[in-house]
Amino acid sequence: MTITLLGSHDGVELIRHELKRYGLMGFNPPVDQDYFEAIFLVKGILRVTWNTRTEHLRPGSLVTMAPVRGPVCIIAMDEVEFLYITSTSIFDSYKHWVNHFHRLATEIAEKDGDTASHCERIRKYSVLIGCELNLSAKELLSLSCGALFHDIGKTRIPDEILRKPGRLTPEEFDIMKMHTIYGRDMMNSPEHPFLHVGSVVAEQHHERYDGSGYPHGLKQDEISLPAAIVAVVDSYDAMTSHRPYQLPKSKREAIDEIRAFRGQLYDPRVVDAFLKVVDIFEKD
CATH class of the missing domain: 1.10.3210.10 (Hypothetical protein af1432)
Structure with missing residues (x-):
């Protein structure tokens, strides 16, 4: 996985992701927070599962989740590139743990x-x-x-x-x-x-x-x-x-x-x- 912070302002971050085929990312937000998450797919096919829903995204697709109350799992069904928008500052810790x-x-x-x-x-x-x-x-x-x-x-x-x-x-x-x-x-x-x-x-x-x-x-x-x-x-x-x-x-x-x-x-x-x-x- 390759992640790049494209921009941030007032706690909102725009992160570019590249995942190889069958790569995966996921997050499990705290239950007491009202986070907004959005994914815009640029390239490839992406499988997104959250709550009881699963969607397969294709280039140009946008999925938004607010508030996020449970785990979210994102799987690359092909080599993919997508933009991830989040209302909380996570990039630094996220990158640290990916490398770890x-x-x-x-x-x-x-x-x-x-x-x-x-x-x-x-x-x-x-x-x-x-x-x-x-x-x-x-x-x-x-x-x-x-x-x-x-x-x-x-x-x-x-x-x-x-x-x-x-x-x-x-x-x-x-x-x-x-x-x-x-x-x-x-x-x-x-x-x-x-x-x-x-x-x-x-x-x-x-x-x-x-x-x-x-x-x-x-x-x-x-x-x-x-x-x-x-x-x-x-x-x-x-x-x-x-x-x-x-x-x-x-x-x-x-x-x-x-x-x-x-x-x-x-x-x-x-x-x-x-x-x-x-x-x-x-x-x-």
Whole structure:
């Protein structure tokens, strides 16, 4: 995401945004404030969800929201450029946290011996499934944030366990499983005030539909839908990626395995949506 402050006056700001395909921005205004927000699309296709509404904007479209009483989620369905007008001064803090999120995502990926592209793939593919399932703005923000930082807790796992090339011992695996709890706590901490929305995804993304996952052995509807989405996408990405302990499967093999465990390991709703959009993963 690229953001540029074009002008400001008396608390009103005009901010130019450029988002790559499937990029996302969102905000959750305080309930005691009457903010005015407006979006004017210059280029591309933009999906905007707020309250119970979803609109697809095309160049020249204008959408206004006043007052903003709940979460708003904006997703680029193509490369987009838009103007964002807000009645509150947010640009400086907004830019700071955007840069902070990118640095943090890179740190997490490098800790795991991967690249930042892994975290971004998980986020992007998860958001596509979330759109297919028509999630609310709040759920989409939880999904996007949680997917990007689902493995933040691994930064607290010792390197000798995290990067071990062979199979972990039961004791080592018990330590590894703690990354879900660490991730929840880190995302809920004051140190990361804008990550709390995704903490449930960090905690639950290794839970499984039949109750065989961890850390709590949750099953079916006990698992949040955003976490269930990341569970499928993270499994698919792990299957198709080079790892120290396994050779990658082909994309078709990975898809077949996800389908085979529909209703066992993975939420059937998520698998069905995954199968509808997975070809976009391969083409993008």
